[in-house]
Amino acid sequence: MYYAIISEDVPQSLPLRQTARPAHLARLQELAAAERLLIAGPHPAVDSATPGEAGFTGSLIIAQFDDLASAQAWADADPYIAAGVYARVTVKPFLKVLP
Numbered sequence: 001m002y003y004a005i006i007s008e009d010v011p012q013s014l015p016l017r018q019t020a021r022p023a024h025l026a027r028l029q030e031l032a033a034a035e036r037l038l039i040a041g042p043h044p045a046v047d048s049a050t051p052g053e054a055g056f057t058g059s060l061i062i063a064q065f066d067d068l069a070s071a072q073a074w075a076d077a078d079p080y081i082a083a084g085v086y087a088r089v090t091v092k093p094f095l096k097v098l099p
Contacts, residue, residue: 002038003071004094005061007080010087014055017042020083027078028061036064038096058086062094 065071
């Protein structure tokens with residue numbers, strides 16, 4: 001089943017994100033290589049694909065896991081957690097309907 005991992009950043013998270021980004025992306029690449037990743041990306045703080053110094057307010061990852069506990073454990077091990085990027089992370093089951 002798919003699970004949505006919805007993360008909200010702490011204020012002024014951009015420097016923290018930049019430090020932890022390579023490790024964060026490596027984990028996402030592993031999900032993609034295993035064909036378990038549906039979508040992943042950040043939420044820009046401004047209405048722009050290139051927010052610059054405004055940075056980001058959070059992230060969304062939708063991926064397949066065996067169960068909610070596995071999805072939560074994966075989310076809890078995100079390098080952005082260890083780096084202090086996220087203020088809050090919510091993990092929920094997600095049912096893909098379209099397309």
